[in-house]
Amino acid sequence: MGEVTDNNQALNEREQSILHHVVHNYIQTAIPVGSRYISKHFESSLSAASIRNVMADLEELGFLSHPHTSAGRVPTDLGYRFYIDYLMEMQQLGDDEKLRIHQQLDQTNDADEMLRETSKLLGKISHQLSIVTSPHLSSGIFEKIELIPIASSKLLVVISIRTGIVRTIMMEIGVEVRRDHLDQVGHLLNERLSGLTLHEIRDSFVDRVRDMQSEQTGLIRLFIESVDQLFTDSKERDKVLIGGTKNIIEHPEFIDPKNFRSVIELIENEDIIVHLLEKHDELQKGFVVTIGTENKDETTKEYSFVTAIYDVEGVTGRVGVIGPTRMNYSKVIPLVDYVAQTIAKMLSA
Amino acid sequence: MGEVTDNNQALNEREQSILHHVVHNYIQTAIPVGSRYISKHFESSLSAASIRNVMADLEELGFLSHPHTSAGRVPTDLGYRFYIDYLMEMQQLGDDEKLRIHQQLDQTNDADEMLRETSKLLGKISHQLSIVTSPHLSSGIFEKIELIPIASSKLLVVISIRTGIVRTIMMEIGVEVRRDHLDQVGHLLNERLSGLTLHEIRDSFVDRVRDMQSEQTGLIRLFIESVDQLFTDSKERDKVLIGGTKNIIEHPEFIDPKNFRSVIELIENEDIIVHLLEKHDELQKGFVVTIGTENKDETTKEYSFVTAIYDVEGVTGRVGVIGPTRMNYSKVIPLVDYVAQTIAKMLSA
DNA sequence: TCTGAGCACTCGTACTCATTGAGTGCTTAC
DNA sequence: GTAAGCACTCAATGAGTACGAGTGCTCAGA
Structure with missing residues (x-):
């Protein structure tokens, strides 16, 4: 049981203790906890009536409520x-x-595959919805680019990041380009972009290749046009993986079909989640918990988000879970934290 | 209204007509249709009682039933x-x-991306669960292979198929390999595998590279070990995309939370769907419809599957929908069919 | 001033029971 | 073969009731 600290002056020892019991019990059972129950099981020195008084105070202070x-x-x-x-x-x-x-995560050395596995696993263990983002490559350090002609008029661009993560993009090029021209351009790009972050490249690409224009004008122009596609984390590409629906709906809050729909809504409408994850990212802390109305979004006002950052040499992403505010935080937080650390290790290996 | 044909001797004209009305009406409204209703709205020349007689016959023959x-x-x-x-x-x-x-599908030229869009779109238009498989590359014709060293001990293998589809696989190689060695091996592989299907390559790879062993033993051995990973449609990789949960749960059959769970089960447990799609594949027909218990699987006994094949120069995949047996087949089938054709066009472009 | 026993009150839950109405099945007459 | 009539079935609805958990308040005692 958590020790009663003096961190918060608002509540005295007894109030803290009783609040603790209420929250803990409610998390376990999902049934509103009554004064008598607490008196019987936890605070035998106090009568139910006294506990009622404290509860009334806690309610007035905004910590508890009454259905x-x-x-x-x-x-x-x-x-x-x-x-x-x-x-x-x-x-x-x-x-x-x-x-x-x-x-589970050691099974594969493909990054995407591993993130998918993570999503499944986290959902299963936590009994919540799991969320896993692919790493934001923008802050990754460019290692090299390869240009591979595919069929007649397509080009597969492979950009690799210092951590060993790669991004592949298929580009449509109007015409066929000779292999040696491609190699030449690739070579030059590698020379000029080496050591920069993708973010930096995106912002300065035009300047850096300006003088190359004479040689391979068409190809370079194409790259300039596609610079966003190549060097930015597009929301389309770097999706959020959401998993574990089966697990979350076992919770008693989902006997009500309305909640059911809300969770489906959440899964299908990834934007809401993406938006929230961005907010978590801004906080720059190891793990972040937002509870119900704390994330100012109507659709998620009954859900909590627990996420942790994973960091592979500056390239970061997030893993976490979504679930009803009645969540076993004491178990979920360490789990999410540990999974994040494990992913980071795996990705850097 | 469908013409009454003599294709099936089991039913006379009147029976066919009434069966038609019952099915059509039930698909529209989801409420069991009574004899009186049919008499009033469709067959005013017959009384409810007469229709009841016909219905009783149809029930005896197994075409109708009674909740x-x-x-x-x-x-x-x-x-x-x-x-x-x-x-x-x-x-x-x-x-x-x-x-x-x-x-919707013209927005991107990335194959994966396009299939994802298809999945979303099909779900939305059909109001069913959508399913889209990535193309089975096994029967695709090998065009070329590229070996790209990544970081220290990884190798990105890019295999491109004649249609312009590529598969990229990240391989772990124990040691660092010199670039010119890679190029040499790549060159030889391209020479020897050109024009074969991936399927053929998988089955004969060992034979085809046997004499190469002397030059680059380690690398070749690695390829031999990974031949399945490289040239087979792994179930892990070539997943089924499932979408449109939000749409399907609007159907009245999902007021019952039990059905709710069953559909979630279906989504999470892709194996069931993969298995069924394989069966559809075996039939080798343009589009396939299986209804309820026709797909001999307990979990899907209340669902119908409508799928169509898309074919890009021999490389095929499937798109389709899953929904309650009470499905608007007359709309869904042409839709699925059209989407399949459109995908094929897009992919071959 | 804090504590706790007592008691009236509230309100959601579960259960029963009667009513309603849609639809059938059967019988019978044409 | 067709249809009118009628008894029967059964799900759905809603009212009525009992139950019980839990509170809020009051008041006496430490």
């Missing part, structure tokens, strides 16, 4: 927040689970 | 089958829809 008069108390988003920040004790991840994670 | 005594009639799988094969009239696809399909 209706004759129901027990339920944490508010603020209640969860306090619980996570001051009361909760992280639960260590079991060795078996660690092993399982390693085994 | 309970006081409900109207509902088609059985056999009823749907007869309707599709003999009674139904295909509905022409509207010009606006054709336009929409073209516009």
Whole structure:
């Protein structure tokens, strides 16, 4: 049980203790917890009536709420927040689970494939929706580019990043280009772009190739036109992988079909999630938890997001879970954290 | 209205007509249709009682069934089958829809991206779950292979098929290999494998490279070990894209949460779908419809599958939809068919 | 001033029971 | 073969009731 700290002056010891019990119990059982229950099981020194008084105070302060008069108390988003920040004790991840994670992710050396596996796995273990983004290559350091002619008028561009991640883009080129011309251009690009981040390249590409125009005008012009496609994290390409629907709908909150629809909505409408992940990214912290209305979005007001960053030599992405605000944070947070670290290790290997 | 043919001797004209009305109406409204309703709206020359007699016959023959005594009639799988094969009239696809399909799929020239768009689009237009498989490259004709060293110990293998489709595979190679060695091996492989199908290559690879062993033993051995990974349609890689969950759950059959779960199960457990698609593939017909229990799988006994093949110079894949057996076949079939044709065109362009 | 026992009150849940109405099946007459 | 009549079935709906968990408030005691 989390120790009662003096981190927050708003609540005295007893209030903190009772809040702790309410949140903890509600997370476990999903049924509103009553004063009598707490008196019986946790705080035998206090009567139900006294606990009711404290609960009334907690409710007034905004930490608890009431579905209706004759129901027990339920944490508010603020209640969860306090619980996570001051009361909760992280639960260590079991060795078996660690092993399982390693085994699952060790199966493949294809990055995309591994991220897909991660998504599945995280959903299964956490019993939540899992989210995994592909790494934002923009801040990755350009290693080299290869230009491979395909069929008649297509060009496969392979850009590799120092960490060993590659991006392949199929480009339509109007005409057939001789192989030695391609090699020549590729060679020059490699020379001039080496060591820069993709981000830097995108911003300065035109300047850097200006003098090359004379030699291979057509091809260079094509590259200039496609610079966004080549060197930016397009939202189309670097999608969010969402998985574990089967697991999340087992939660009791989904007996109500309305919630059902809302979760489907969430899955199909990736924009909402992408947007939220961007906000998490901005915070630049190891892991981020946003609870219910904290993420100011109507459709996700009953969901919490737990995400952690993974970082491979400056190239970062996020993994995490989405679930009802009634989430087992003490288990989920360490799990997400550990998975993020594991991915980073795998990708840099 | 579909003309009454003599294709099936089992039913006389009146029976066919009434079966037609029942199926058609039930598809539209999802409510069991009663004898009185048919008499009023479609067959005013016959009384409800007479229609009841015919319905009783149709039920005995297995084309209709009864949810309970006081409900109207509902088609059985056999009823749907007869309707599709003999009674139904295909509905022409509207010009606006054709336009929409073209516009949506014309946005990108990346094959994967386009298939993803197809999946979304098909779900939206059909109001069903959409399924799109990536092309089975096995029967594609090898055009060339490129070997690109990545970072220290990785190799990106790019295999391109005559149609302009490429497959990229990341291979782990224990040691660093000199660029000219790679080029040499690549060159030899291109020479020896040219014009074969991937399928043929997989089966004969060892023989074809046996004499090369002396020069680049390590690298060749690696290729021999990875031959499956390189030249076979792995189920991992060539996944099925499933989309449109949001659309399908609007159907009245999904007020029951049980069905809800079954559809989620279906989405998460792609194996079931993959298996079924294989069966469709074996039939080698343009489009295939399997209804409910016709696909002998317990989990899909209340779903129908409509799929069509797309063929790009021998490289084929499938697109289609999954939905409740009560599906608007007359609209869905032409749609799926048209989308398949459009994909083929786009991919061969 | 804090604590806790007592009690009235609220409100969601579960259950029963009667009513309604759509639709059938059967019988019978034409 | 057709259709009118009628009894029967059964899901759906809604009202009524009992139950019980839990609160809020009051008041006495430490």
